[in-house]
Amino acid sequence: HEQLLKEHGLENAILVPVYSKAYQMALATSxxxxxxxxxxxxxxxxxxxxxxxxxxxxxxxxxxxxxxxxxxxxxxxxxxxxxx
Incomplete structure (x- = not known):
């Protein structure tokens, strides 16, 4: 996934595991x-x-x-x- 993001100029994107606390925070704050x-x-x-x-x-x-x-x-x- 990191390579795909980089190819599309999205290297600053943060990948988080689905259903993790980080995922829940992303859903709540995006x-x-x-x-x-x-x-x-x-x-x-x-x-x-x-x-x-x-x-x-x-x-x-x-x-x-x-x-x-x-x-x-x-x-x-x-x-x-x-x-x-």
Whole structure:
């Protein structure tokens, strides 16, 4: 990941392990959040944060409605969609 960041002129970016305390602090304090899936269930976007979700995949996404366990598994996905 560090090489990819360097190639794109982002060598000052700080990589943090997912779900670590540093990750949680980044979610809580970042001005701009970009994601292509969902953030953890404990994430709540602050009013002053911008959350861009690119929803990887096709335009025919079902936002979790076709997940293995059905509608029970899609609540966090739809919650993230509403926050983005």
């Amino acid at each position: 001005e701009i959040l970009v994601n292509n899936v969902t953030f953890p269930p404990y994430f709540i976007r602050r009013d002053e944060q911008v959350y861009l979700n690119t929803w990887h995949g096709t335009p025919w996404k079902t936002l979790g409605k076709k997940m293995k366990n059905g509608i029970q598994d899609m609540s966090n996905i739809q919650r993230n969609f509403l926050q983005s």
